[in-house]
Each structure stands twice: as structure tokens, then as C-alpha cells.
Amino acid sequence: MKLATQAKIVWCPGCGNFGILKAFKDAVGELEVDLRRLVLVSGVGCHGKIADYLALSSFHTIHGRVPAMLAGIKLANPELIAVGFAGDGDAYNEGLVHLIHAAKKNIDATLIVHDNAVYGLTTGQATATSARGFRGRSTPEGNPEEPLNPVALMLASGASFVARGYAGDASHLKEIIKEAILHRGFAFVDVLQPCVTFNNTWKLYREKVHKIKDTPESIDEAMRLARAEDEIPVGILYREERSTYEEEMRIEPRDADVSALLERMR
Ligand SMILES: Cc1ncc(C[n+]2csc(CCOP(=O)(O)OP(=O)(O)O)c2C)c(N)n1
Ligand code: SF4
Ligand SMILES: [Mg+2]
Numbered sequence: 029m030k031l032a033t034q035a036k037i038v039w040c041p042g043c044g045n046f047g048i049l050k051a052f053k054d055a056v057g058e059l060e061v062d063l064r065r066l067v068l069v070s071g072v073g074c075h076g077k078i079a080d081y082l083a084l085s086s087f088h089t090i091h092g093r094v095p096a097m098l099a100g101i102k103l104a105n106p107e108l109i110a111v112g113f114a115g116d117g118d119a120y121n122e123g124l125v126h127l128i129h130a131a132k133k134n135i136d137a138t139l140i141v142h143d144n145a146v147y148g149l150t151t152g153q154a155t156a157t158s159a160r161g162f163r164g165r166s167t168p169e170g171n172p173e174e175p176l177n178p179v180a181l182m183l184a185s186g187a188s189f190v191a192r193g194y195a196g197d198a199s200h201l202k203e204i205i206k207e208a209i210l211h212r213g214f215a216f217v218d219v220l221q222p223c224v225t226f227n228n229t230w231k232l233y234r235e236k237v238h239k240i241k242d243t244p245e246s247i248d249e250a251m252r253l254a255r256a257e258d259e260i261p262v263g264i265l266y267r268e269e270r271s272t273y274e275e276e277m278r279i280e281p282r283d284a285d286v287s288a289l290l291e292r293m294r
Contacts (some may be wrong), residue, residue: 031056035080042230044195044221048113048142049078051193051201059206066109069097071123073115073149074223075142092123095130098137099273106274107281109209110137117147120156120178131187131214133273138208138215141178142195144223152226164226178218179254183247183266188213190250190266194237195221196230200262207264213272220260236260243267 031053039045056066068086070079071094079086089097094112101110119127119141130139146164147153153166156176163170182190189211193201201219208215220237222229240263244250250266 031083033081033083037081038077039074040223040225042222042224043074044144044219044223045075045078045142047195047198047201048075048140048219048221049081051195051198051205052078052111052140053082054198054202055205055209058202059209061109061209065107066111067101069094069101069110069112071112071114071118073118073142073147074144075113075115075118075148075221078113078142092118092121093126094118095123095126095135095137095139098139099130099133099135102135102137102274103277103279105281106136106279111209112137112139114139114141115148115155116141116143116145116157116178117153117155120176124156128181128185131182131185131216134186134188134213134270136212136214136272136274138205138211138217140205140208140217140219142221143178143218144221144227145175145229146223146227148223148226158227162227177254179265180251182216182218183251183254186214187216187266188268188270189215189264190254191215191217191264192254192260192262193217193219194233194262195219196233196237197239197262200239204264207267211267213268213270220262233260237262239263240265 070076072091094114098110145157152164154171161170193204243264253261
């Protein structure tokens, strides 16, 4: 099945979102997942448009509530494969509490965060992941705060799969996304995504990003990599097997074929 839609892509030329779109499409193609079971959720922001560019069932939800929607989908029908796309402002500012609780509960869903370290759609305000000193609309004199480390936060919150990807390496990101979708439990992927218009980090990432070979055995080692500063490690930093919230709640699987449901409603 073709995943592209008729929608015109309105992201700025050179935006890191193109790499994420490509990686996701290729991951879904290679996994050969049952597309009737796949449900997407996207948040508010430039990243949120990704749902318009994929011919799949999707919700475009309100700002910060992507993890809450993923939880709702899985509690309504655990047979569905739920994948969310959020922005950094979306997930790490507006919706931070929802993110932490989705990880803590171990909802069986994947969350991909388009982390451009800026509020892109609203033209360049600082978010939780903006670098100290970042100059934008809300911080003309430079951001006075240290950035949040979302990967370290997710490790501390109990996410059972934690990864960092890079939009400039769609092939490596595709492999991470495949593993995230296959993971049973909350799979979190923070994607370093340059915003050419309001926070152009291409040069920085080209110099500092480096791929890790193996996933660390311990959470302490994962945390050390998450907090590394001289270079930025990308790859799967942590994974563990743990029962999911849906299993603990003993939610009954349902028929995932939406066409049969629609037929019954006619
Ligand atoms: C509750 C709420 N607060 C603020 C806004 C305004 N708003 C719309 S898009 C946006 C920026 C989104 O930034 P981010 O989540 O980082 O996504 P990006 O545009 O960078 O992909 C904001 C603040 C909103 N829609 N809802
Ligand atoms: S404003 Fe930034 S994040 Fe939004 S489409 Fe343009 S380059 Fe991409
Ligand atoms: Mg952003």
C-alpha cells in the first residue's frame, strides 16, 4: 500500500521533519505491519502535519496530549498499534506530565518526538530543550535556562525502551523506529530534528552525533550515555521487558478491523 497522501508538504525546504517522515515510511514498509491495526496520533506544531502526509488512520490531537491519546487508544483496543508524533514543546512543555505517566505506566505504544528545541509553528520561542543562550522570539537576550534532557528524564520515569535518533540519518532512524514499534511497552524516541528557519542545528549535529554500537546492559550506563556532552550518542540506549499497563488492567483484545466495525454500524 502506498503511504503517501495527496496533501502538499508545507515544511520548509531542508527541515529535519523530512528525514523523520522518510524513516517512518520505510520502517512501516519493512516491518510489513497490518496497516488496519496502525493508528497514528500527532500533536500541535509543524511536526503534527506528518499525519496529513501518511495514508493511515490518525488523530491530530490538542497540544501536549499525544501520550494521553496513545493511552486511550490502547485501553480501548489493545490490538491496535499506536504510534505518536509529538513536538518538543508539545511533549516537554505543554504535555510533560502526560509523557511521564505514559512511561511510568508502560503503555504499549511508540512515541516519536520531533525535537527541534524550539516552538517552530509559532515562529521560534524557546522550549524546554532549547540550549542555554538560544536567541528567539521569547528570549531575545538569550535563553537563561539549562535545557532539559528528555532521554535522561525518560530513563528515570520508567520508559521500557529509550532511544535517541537523528533526522539527518534516516536509515539509522528507520532501524530505531522498527525496534520501537516491535517493542512491547512504552517506546520513546527523541529525534534530533534541525529547524532550518528558527533553530538551525545541522552543523552542530553533523559534528557531534555519533552512533552507538550496542544497547547498554544497565540503566546506569544508559544514563551516562544520555548525559554525555562532548558528543551526542544516538541509538537504542535502553530496553527492558516489563508487563504493560493494558496487561495489568486485563483489557480484552477486540477486533482491530475497523471496516467490520463500520459495517456493523451501518
Ligand atoms: C495549549 C496550547 N498552548 C499553546 C498553543 C499554541 N501553539 C501552537 S503550535 C505551538 C508550538 C509547537 O511547538 P512544538 O511542539 O515544539 O512543535 P514544532 O512546531 O516545533 O514542530 C504552540 C505553542 C496551543 N495550540 N495550545
Ligand atoms: S519552521 Fe522549522 S520545524 Fe517548522 S517546517 Fe520550518 S524548518 Fe521545519
Ligand atoms: Mg519544536
